[in-house]
Amino acid sequence: MALMVQKFGGTSVGTVERIQLVAGKVAKARAGGDKLVIVVSAMSGETNRLTALAMQIQPQPNVREMDVLLSTGEQVTIALLCMALKEEGVEAVSYTGSQVKILTDDAHTKARIERIDDDKMRSDLDRGKVVVVAGFQGVNATGDITTLGRGGSDTTAVALAAALKADECQIYTDVDGVYTTDPRVVADARRLEKITFEEMLEMASLGSKVLQIRAVEFAGKYCVPLRVLSTFKEGPGTLITLDEENSSMEQPTVSGIAFSRDEAKISVLGVPDAPGVASKVLSPIGEANIEIDVIVQNVAADKSNDITFTVSRSDVDKAKSILQDVAAELGAREVVTDNKIVKVSIVGVGMRSHAGVASTMFRALASEGINIQMITTSEIKISVIIDEKYLELSVRTLHSAFGLE
Amino acid sequence: MALMVQKFGGTSVGTVERIQLVAGKVAKARAGGDKLVIVVSAMSGETNRLTALAMQIQPQPNVREMDVLLSTGEQVTIALLCMALKEEGVEAVSYTGSQVKILTDDAHTKARIERIDDDKMRSDLDRGKVVVVAGFQGVNATGDITTLGRGGSDTTAVALAAALKADECQIYTDVDGVYTTDPRVVADARRLEKITFEEMLEMASLGSKVLQIRAVEFAGKYCVPLRVLSTFKEGPGTLITLDEENSSMEQPTVSGIAFSRDEAKISVLGVPDAPGVASKVLSPIGEANIEIDVIVQNVAADKSNDITFTVSRSDVDKAKSILQDVAAELGAREVVTDNKIVKVSIVGVGMRSHAGVASTMFRALASEGINIQMITTSEIKISVIIDEKYLELSVRTLHSAFGLE
Numbered sequence: 001m002a003l004m005v006q007k008f009g010g011t012s013v014g015t016v017e018r019i020q021l022v023a024g025k026v027a028k029a030r031a032g033g034d035k036l037v038i039v040v041s042a043m044s045g046e047t048n049r050l051t052a053l054a055m056q057i058q059p060q061p062n063v064r065e066m067d068v069l070l071s072t073g074e075q076v077t078i079a080l081l082c083m084a085l086k087e088e089g090v091e092a093v094s095y096t097g098s099q100v101k102i103l104t105d106d107a108h109t110k111a112r113i114e115r116i117d118d119d120k121m122r123s124d125l126d127r128g129k130v131v132v133v134a135g136f137q138g139v140n141a142t143g144d145i146t147t148l149g150r151g152g153s154d155t156t157a158v159a160l161a162a163a164l165k166a167d168e169c170q171i172y173t174d175v176d177g178v179y180t181t182d183p184r185v186v187a188d189a190r191r192l193e194k195i196t197f198e199e200m201l202e203m204a205s206l207g208s209k210v211l212q213i214r215a216v217e218f219a220g221k222y223c224v225p226l227r228v229l230s231t232f233k234e235g236p237g238t239l240i241t242l243d244e245e246n247s248s249m250e251q252p253t254v255s256g257i258a259f260s261r262d263e264a265k266i267s268v269l270g271v272p273d274a275p276g277v278a279s280k281v282l283s284p285i286g287e288a289n290i291e292i293d294v295i296v297q298n299v300a301a302d303k304s305n306d307i308t309f310t311v312s313r314s315d316v317d318k319a320k321s322i323l324q325d326v327a328a329e330l331g332a333r334e335v336v337t338d339n340k341i342v343k344v345s346i347v348g349v350g351m352r353s354h355a356g357v358a359s360t361m362f363r364a365l366a367s368e369g370i371n372i373q374m375i376t377t378s379e380i381k382i383s384v385i386i387d388e389k390y391l392e393l394s395v396r397t398l399h400s401a402f403g404l405e
Numbered sequence: 406m407a408l409m410v411q412k413f414g415g416t417s418v419g420t421v422e423r424i425q426l427v428a429g430k431v432a433k434a435r436a437g438g439d440k441l442v443i444v445v446s447a448m449s450g451e452t453n454r455l456t457a458l459a460m461q462i463q464p465q466p467n468v469r470e471m472d473v474l475l476s477t478g479e480q481v482t483i484a485l486l487c488m489a490l491k492e493e494g495v496e497a498v499s500y501t502g503s504q505v506k507i508l509t510d511d512a513h514t515k516a517r518i519e520r521i522d523d524d525k526m527r528s529d530l531d532r533g534k535v536v537v538v539a540g541f542q543g544v545n546a547t548g549d550i551t552t553l554g555r556g557g558s559d560t561t562a563v564a565l566a567a568a569l570k571a572d573e574c575q576i577y578t579d580v581d582g583v584y585t586t587d588p589r590v591v592a593d594a595r596r597l598e599k600i601t602f603e604e605m606l607e608m609a610s611l612g613s614k615v616l617q618i619r620a621v622e623f624a625g626k627y628c629v630p631l632r633v634l635s636t637f638k639e640g641p642g643t644l645i646t647l648d649e650e651n652s653s654m655e656q657p658t659v660s661g662i663a664f665s666r667d668e669a670k671i672s673v674l675g676v677p678d679a680p681g682v683a684s685k686v687l688s689p690i691g692e693a694n695i696e697i698d699v700i701v702q703n704v705a706a707d708k709s710n711d712i713t714f715t716v717s718r719s720d721v722d723k724a725k726s727i728l729q730d731v732a733a734e735l736g737a738r739e740v741v742t743d744n745k746i747v748k749v750s751i752v753g754v755g756m757r758s759h760a761g762v763a764s765t766m767f768r769a770l771a772s773e774g775i776n777i778q779m780i781t782t783s784e785i786k787i788s789v790i791i792d793e794k795y796l797e798l799s800v801r802t803l804h805s806a807f808g809l810e
Contacts, residue, residue, distance in 0.1 A: 096550075099550075
């Protein structure tokens with residue numbers, strides 16, 4: 001008899017019919033003998049509806065009251081799901097974040113979980129009840145309602161699984177697992193049976209948005225086995241586990257190809273080659289809350305310096321205007337930007353022990369005439385920045401070069 | 406500097422614009438120096454929307470989960486109203502029933518308030534904040550969300566006013582006060598400046614549904630001065646106070662004319678005249694949860710008995726079918742029903758000390774040829790059951806006979 005935490009997102013509970021579908025799945029799992037804690041999001045569309053109401057009243061809504069408002073979304077779902085479970089003959093009980101309670105810090109709209117009381121849940125589970133918990137929300141030490149920010153329901157599920165020492169945390173979504181790459185780009189992309197937390201983090205942060213990064217980090221930290229699977233299609237999904245458990249002889253070098261279209265490149269050309277220059281260029285960007293991704297610094301023969309880095313496309317104009325002031329101050333020649341780039345990455349824990357992965361990657365891209373503009377590497381990932389027109393070609397080429405079909 | 410509890414119902418907060426209107430009113434009152442606790446209902450339509458969702462899933466929704474579901478309605482309003490108040494430059498903080506906390510018994514969907522913690526509210530008020538509380542809801546001793554049932558927000562407002570020893574509890578609604586009778590029936594009906602709790606109870610229970618009976622009872626019990634006034638129209642409204650405060654020399658005999666269309670009459674004819682017969686007739690009705698109003702028992706010369714009573718029109722068929730069994734058992738002659746009746750009442754604490762009120766009433770009705778079918782009296786009320794076609798005529802006649810214009 002296993003203890004499972006199952007999380008169903010907004011799309012999975014978006015209508016009465018889907019809530020009934022979820023109740024059917026839960027009833028089946030319960031009939032199989034598992035102890036179940038179910039975490040749900042707001043019905044899809046509800047958070048947007050509530051946000052729109054708030055924005056009509058206060059263009060920048062007060063964060064404490066925003067949390068009071070938005071937390072009603074999941075509260076509606078837990079009640080409806082419990083009703084649907086009772087219709088299925090399953091004993092169920094609902095809890096809001098405050099009721100559980102899921103104690104967080106005071107950071108409204110992006111709170112962090114600090115502690116979870118598991119007494120009520122355990123006692124209900126012991127009495128055979130299915131426990132239904134509102135995702136995305138908690139309560140601070142003074143009793144104010146907090147929310148965990150984007151993807152918070154995944155985080156709730158993982159945190160509950162960690163607190164309850166659940167056998168598995170199952171994230172039900174509208175895809176049936178993690179793929180070697182986006183199946184819309186590569187038709188023969190393959191569902192992965194297993195992936196490590198580290199690989200999943202790299203895949204997620206690079207645009208394969210199946211799971212929220214924060215939830216994966218959390219699961220990795222607390223060693224919670226995480227499974228991604230589909231609400232609407234039967235199947236084992238993809239299990240995300242610790243590196244160790246996954247290190248079989250068959251471990252392929254590269255597990256997947258990730259990519260991101262939301263990339264823009266900024267270069268400050270002709271910066272004097274002097275200590276502290278990189279910091280003078282990049283610090284104002286950080287202070288403006290713009291996230292920098294890949295950074296390349298290139299010192300030319302004449303000792304003048306080019307600094308190039310990438311940001312989100314939505315940040316590029318703001319970054320450019322900041323840098324024009326900095327460039328003038330430093331006596332740099334020019335600030336140029338390029339929106340028409342993408343980032344393509346190969347990800348795999350196998351890279352650690354396999355030499356020659358980078359050269360395979362670069363050779364494959366060169367054979368298709370794809371020019372690499374920037375390169376960045378980590379222990380389990382190599383990313384290249386290329387012209388956006390080569391996105392699909394490069395992903396297909398790499399998928400095949402590393403034998404992922 | 407007075408402490409006021411103000412309650413705004415669903416119609417008053419039914420749209421973003423109306424919430425902003427309410428915030429404007431509250432801001433004005435706050436600028437006048439009053440300490441304010443605001444109680445709000447769910448936006449109009451929201452409770453129906455949520456109920457419809459629940460009914461689609463569970464035709465008889467689980468009551469615990471129904472309370473979890475419905476309580477989100479007011480939670481949305483408190484957040485939005487606080488945002489609107491902040492836009493008006495007013496410091497405000499919202500609390501759900503659980504957060505206050507408003508402790509109730511375990512009777513989901515019709516819970517009774519047992520205790521109110523006023524610490525948080527007092528400390529916020531002392532710091533100059535407006536406190537916004539979700540009406541209609543509370544929390545039981547185990548931490549489950551409860552709701553107070555129909556009209557619960559009025560009850561919340563009165564209970565908070567009692568707990569905080571507020572100077573006044575102001576119920577904002579879409580009418581501008583309590584009238585001598587329904588202005589749709591009598592054009593020159595007059596708004597009452599003051600009315601006693603007892604009179605208000607009689608008026609409310611007889612169909613002048615401005616305030617919930619429960620809230621009035623509560624206010625009377627805890628001596629909370631209650632004022633009914635309009636959200637949309639300036640004016641002093643009607644103050645509902647203790648009898649004593651209202652006993653001026655000018656106190657009129659009759660304060661108002663109330664009426665109710667939701668009446669049906671049932672007669673069991675030819676019941677034997679023996680001890681315990683009335684109980685045998687009426688007990689099964691009570692056991693079926695049918696409320697009985699006026700009862701008349703009439704012993705004829707031949708010692709056979711007619712028992713007649715009134716019930717809500719929706720209950721009359723059920724009551725009849727119960728009574729047919731009882732009638733057969735008792736050897737009664739016949740059970741007859743009449744749906745085409747109404748109840749008209751004169752209400753006033755002044756009746757206590759004025760003789761001849763009843764005869765004035767009966768004479769006025771007789772002069773218009775209105776036949777009285779049943780009569781019932783209390784210390785401050787006389788009700789008659791008449792043919793429904795005379796409703797408007799009788800109300801106008803009595804309104805004029807007691808000089809209420």
